[in-house]
Amino acid sequence: GENVEQHPSTLSVQEGDSAVIKCTYSDSASNYFPWYKQELGKGPQLIIDIRSNVGEKKDQRIAVTLNKTAKHFSLHITETQPEDSAVYFCALGTGGGNKLTFGTGTQLKVEL
Amino acid sequence: DAGVIQSPRHEVTEMGQEVTLRCKPISGHDYLFWYRQTMMRGLELLIYFNNNVPIDDSGMPEDRFSAKMPNASFSTLKIQPSEPRDSAVYFCASSSQGRDQPQHFGDGTRLSIL
Numbered sequence: 001g002e003n004v005e006q007h008p009s010t011l012s013v014q015e016g017d018s019a020v021i022k023c024t025y026s027d028s029a030s031n032y033f034p035w036y037k038q039e040l041g042k043g044p045q046l047i048i049d050i051r052s053n054v055g056e057k058k059d060q061r062i063a064v065t066l067n068k069t070a071k072h073f074s075l076h077i078t079e080t081q082p083e084d085s086a087v088y089f090c091a092l093g094t095g096g097g098n099k100l101t102f103g104t105g106t107q108l109k110v111e112l
Numbered sequence: 113d114a115g116v117i118q119s120p121r122h123e124v125t126e127m128g129q130e131v132t133l134r135c136k137p138i139s140g141h142d143y144l145f146w147y148r149q150t151m152m153r154g155l156e157l158l159i160y161f162n163n164n165v166p167i168d169d170s171g172m173p174e175d176r177f178s179a180k181m182p183n184a185s186f187s188t189l190k191i192q193p194s195e196p197r198d199s200a201v202y203f204c205a206s207s208s209q210g211r212d213q214p215q216h217f218g219d220g221t222r223l224s225i226l
Contacts, residue, residue: 032212043116043203043217044155051212089155093212098143099168100215102155 002027004092006103013080014111021106023090024072032093033066033073034100039086047088048075080110114138116218118204124224130192133221136185137206145215146179146189147203155203161187194225 004025013019023033031052036044050057050064050073057064061080066073077084090103117136125131137144145160159169164181172179176195181187191198201222205215 034214036217041219043205043219045217046214049214098207098211098213098215099145099157099160104154 002030002092002094002101004090004101004103006090006106008106009104010107010109012109012111015080015082017080019077019080019084019108019110021075021088021090021108022072023074023103024070025092026071027092027094028068028071029094030071030092032100033064034091034093035062035064035075036089036091036102037086038089038105044089077108080108082110082112084108085110116204116206116216118202118218118221120221121219122222122224124226125194126226127195128193130190131194131198131223131225133189133202133204133223135187135189135204135218137187137204138216139185140208141206141216142184142209143207143213143215144181144187145205145207146187147205147217149201149203149220158189196225199223199225 006023034049037047038044048059048062048064050066061078063076087105087107089105091100093100119134146158149155158171159179161181179189201220203217203220205217207213207215
């Protein structure tokens, strides 16, 4: 099946700094790239998504970039705040029944 | 708007017992997904339904696991008999019809099998 690699597995930044998480994939048929945030004791929540016909999408402090040629996409969080601390998952959709393949997650810690 | 609702939130039971997890998807959503999350294996898709029909159950680990969706607003995941290695957080998610629609997750059931 489809495989997605996510890096880094842990990321620690100072409040106000930027954080970047990257995912790479192999199936060129992938055309939907959502990002989820999971807080302790909660289910993953969609924070932003991008489709293959777009190279970049931004929503306030969060942005996602997609490079279909290189088969990687990244989550960018600017001006990080303590409430951004959580586990972030990238995912891939290949259009087959809305199935998603998830990355292994990145534990982001924003330190004061 | 009500999100995906799962019950119970926590379940502790002894091995060998039957466990039933429940899910109510978002109204109007046509897809329902069951996932299992563990530290070792991450987030795994177990089974998903479209319009109440199971489409892909290749992720169901063993015959001890079964899932049903008797109507558009309710699904169950059963484990019988349960084993300690089934201990995990089980999530239900739903999405609307259409290509590449986002999935919306419930807050999960934390299952501990003693």
